[in-house]
Amino acid sequence: MLKNYIKIAWRSLWKNRFFSILNIFGLAISLSVAILLITYGRQELSFNKQFKKEANIYRVLLESNGEYNYEKWSNLPNAVGPAMQDDIPEVKSTARLVRLDFTGFGSVRANDNNFIEKIFISPTPPCLIYLMWNL
Numbered sequence: 001m002l003k004n005y006i007k008i009a010w011r012s013l014w015k016n017r018f019f020s021i022l023n024i025f026g027l028a029i030s031l032s033v034a035i036l037l038i039t040y041g042r043q044e045l046s047f048n049k050q051f052k053k054e055a056n057i058y059r060v061l062l063e064s065n066g067e068y069n070y071e072k073w074s075n076l077p078n079a080v081g082p083a084m085q086d087d088i089p090e091v092k093s094t095a096r097l098v099r100l101d102f103t104g105f106g107s108v109r110a111n112d113n114n115f116i117e118k119i120f121i122s123p124t125p126p127c128l129i130y131l132m133w134n135l
Contacts, residue, residue, distance in 0.1 A: 056092075060084070 013020040048054040060080065062073045081094035 048057050051057060059074065060076060062076050064071045064073075078096065081096045085091050085094050
């Protein structure tokens with residue numbers, strides 16, 4: 001019985017070759033797009049889930065409302081973190097991370113020592129250091 005069903009399906013596919021190939025190709029494309037969308041959604045929803053208080057972690061962005069263009073940046077001036085901590089009582093601690101991707105390396109001077117670094121991290125509580133290294 002199953003052998004007869006397979007024969008009938010094969011004959012139908014062979015008789016309508018163009019539409020069969022078109023349908024199989026459309027099914028393959030739609031399944032691959034669905035898999036990509038599901039994996040993207042899972043990745044976006046799993047952000048910061050490794051931390052106990054992930055609901056309290058925020059990222060501050062800067063928006064420009066220009067007359068002709070609208071832009072959103074994740075880079076903020078260095079004074080924003082301490083100013084937020086001083087002005088907003090709900091902010092318990094802040095972390096700032098500076099990556100020197102475009103300029104290469106930067107020079108940091110501490111007392112008489114000079115260091116060449118690619119990433120700068122502002123002095124923060126120890127609980128935020130783990131968060132910043134896993135960005």
